[in-house]
Amino acid sequence: MDVDAVVNLVERIGLETVLTEMAGYVEEDYQRWGAFEKSPRLASHSADGVIELMPTSDGEAFAFKYVNGHPTNVALGLQTVVGFGVLASVRTGYPELIAEMTITTALRTAATSAMAARHLARDDAATMAIIGLGAQSEFQAHAFRAVLGVRRLRVYDVDPAATRKFITNMQGRGFEIFVAASASEAVMGADIITTVTADKAQNHILSDNMVGAGVHLNAVGGDCPGKTELQADILRRGEVFVEFAPQTRIEGEIQQLEPDFPVTELWRVVSGQAPGRRGADQITIFDSVGFAIEDFSALRYLRDRMLEAGDGARLNLLASPEDPRDLFGLLTARERLAAPVAV
């Protein structure tokens, strides 16, 4: 499934239905967390960046994501991060799907955030603040409306161009949007705060006094070493939920804290092994960095929907001679067809 096929699928099914269904797939995979083989990612570092292969398997399907990270690409007019994913059958070893993973990663990140918030935010949450109006912001807004019914947004970005882009994209989509003049104005009265800024630095987009009782914090932007968004005190005031603790301690907001700072892995909440929100006044924080199982869920979702409706194209990547010993025949078949025929 290339970019067009994924865009087609979203048009056909509807963005919010896709986000809701994908959140369901992620939740299903979180519920059977123990079934997954969590291999270490394979990273090839160079002066300019890194190329990674991130594999996982649930015993039925094997998936991996190819993804790079090249900050220097901006100067070349290229994207910093691109990627694609592959899903294969464990039973046969045959690859079943190759898919773009740029739009798909945006979808799965938003779906995961909303799925987490369904377990962690207050049931009556109706207003979300979004700090950072970059590539992920519209996806977050749609996922939270689709999964939690949140339609009131209070938004802020330091860059007015990003704000204009967001407002243009969201026009006529049925949201009630308040554009704030600062992050502190944006979070006023919000039940959920999503931080999704792009700046690669130790930032304090939110300071402790900005976050009131009962808020759910969906911290998406702090996702690699050296990149954080929250003041450490906020993390200590609430309960922190993570995808996979060893990875989040390196990449997430909690990189600012001591290595044994207590956190709860979200899969334990989703599978009923740990409580989520403990009361209306608690501050809950989802410190999200993105995890291989979410890519797996997203690829599994694309494959199932693709099979239903024939989105995407078939690739002839696997030579399959009628006689497996006659690979050479694949090269000469056309010669034989083209041979002169006696009439």
Next chain:
Amino acid sequence: MDVDAVVNLVERIGLETVLTEMAGYVEEDYQRWGAFEKSPRLASHSADGVIELMPTSDGEAFAFKYVNGHPTNVALGLQTVVGFGVLASVRTGYPELIAEMTITTALRTAATSAMAARHLARDDAATMAIIGLGAQSEFQAHAFRAVLGVRRLRVYDVDPAATRKFITNMQGRGFEIFVAASASEAVMGADIITTVTADKAQNHILSDNMVGAGVHLNAVGGDCPGKTELQADILRRGEVFVEFAPQTRIEGEIQQLEPDFPVTELWRVVSGQAPGRRGADQITIFDSVGFAIEDFSALRYLRDRMLEAGDGARLNLLASPEDPRDLFGLLTARERLAAPVAV
């Protein structure tokens, strides 16, 4: 490049030119062996088989091959091994090529064999025996003619159907072929012996007394634990050359021998750091199991030739919004285009 694109490329350039040029690419990469990052392969094992990702990089290009091994596939009417490869730019992290790796692996295996023989066989070698007439046999024959000028073949397979397939495929291709009634008849008078049987067992296709002085043995078929073709004594009588010793000691013919049996890595010969053949009477053995750098060379070759002539198709796998922050715009672009226009 799918299967058709690779077949087209071979038709356009000519099989023996492709094999010669690919042997050149493999040789070039063997000469700069030290430049390669030799990452361990990543294997995901299951009850039915294994799925592997085999990465390597020379600092300019990053490549990996996806390959499975599922013996149980035969019962399902599927192939035991399928695969595809990816080549990416280390500078930008952008993938540049996704290619089928079934025909391509057959081509690179034959090209590597012939390249090794150019360094290890006698200069006057004119006759090759081929034991095992499965999927790899015709490729070996063409590579040795292209690279070494060998046109006389003495061939044998235990299965008459495999022999018929080989003879049909090779008809009218300018070889002088003698079909032997046994392996020992096939090797009589041969300057080069290629063993390329498929049976997954500890076999002794060749015994010590069948191999005369001065012969070059191209042992291709023994390529995984438990699968060997040669009697151990032959290995002790000659000098054994390997791709990458730690891997060959597990997968190659030398798995039969003590772990410190002396071998020479072929790259040292190719780069002038070790002698190849030491005299007309020496027995040389290339114990070949297939190595990630050969896949790298093959993908690099496909990419270069593809760029020349536009073989293959462009995949739109990397979403590239005009404004990198406006990923959402990719989803809504068509909505905007479809909006009613005032006339």
